[in-house]
Amino acid sequence: MIYGYARVSTNGQDLAQQLAQLQAAGCTKIYREKLSGASAERPQLKRAIGALDPGDVLMVSAIDRLARNTRDLLNILHAVKEAGAGFRSIAEPMVDTTSQFADVIIAVLGIAASYEHARITERTAAGRTQARARGVKFGRRTALTPHQQAEALRKLDAGDTQRTVAALFNVSQATISRLTGR
Structure with a gap:
């Protein structure tokens, strides 16, 4: 058939x-x-x-x-x-x-x-390189602005707990933990 x-x-x-x-x-x-x-x-x-x-x-x-x-x-x-x-x-x-x-x-x-796969890989890599050269950042956006990050670090240095600071900025405790590297 x-x-x-x-x-x-x-x-x-x-x-x-x-x-x-x-x-x-x-x-x-x-x-x-x-x-x-x-x-x-x-x-x-x-x-x-x-x-x-x-x-x-x-x-x-x-x-x-x-x-x-x-x-x-x-x-x-x-x-x-x-x-x-x-x-x-x-x-x-x-x-x-x-x-x-x-x-x-x-x-x-x-x-x-x-051949097609290799060409796609090459074009993708070249595009990423050009984007980086233009200042494009890859990955997820940070949950906190640089100003909020500095404020969160000041609060931690002042003695507030990670949990308290996280609640203040409405983010997870892990986000605050990554700021300090602790």
Whole structure:
């Protein structure tokens, strides 16, 4: 059996063209989704993969209708393979796991996923470095302003307990404890 999967990510888009392509390609059951591909929670995709039996084929009009990145695509292809089924893309005929070149295609996609992951890591690190150079601070904001911190330390030095000072500033005792390093 040939199953189809069609997805649009915005209300302004229409599934009609994808549905026509999938029906022309021989899909007997088509799962429709109106969610972003960036979302890992795509119930219709899960239903389509869950319906696959050995020898079935999951078909899409184009890869970008199925996955936003190579890693996501590899995960989906793995799930399809685990079901004993194949996968085909109408727009990218070379992505056909039912052909004799399936292992080569998946290996190339794996290399692309690895490269994509490395590039994302590099861009993220470069962005953090640039942000730090601009003075951006990372992590949670402190519960107390510098003025409140100085006031809390003065109260502690005057003999107030950490619990009392914490209650005064409406913070936890641990917050006050971290100020003193005690």
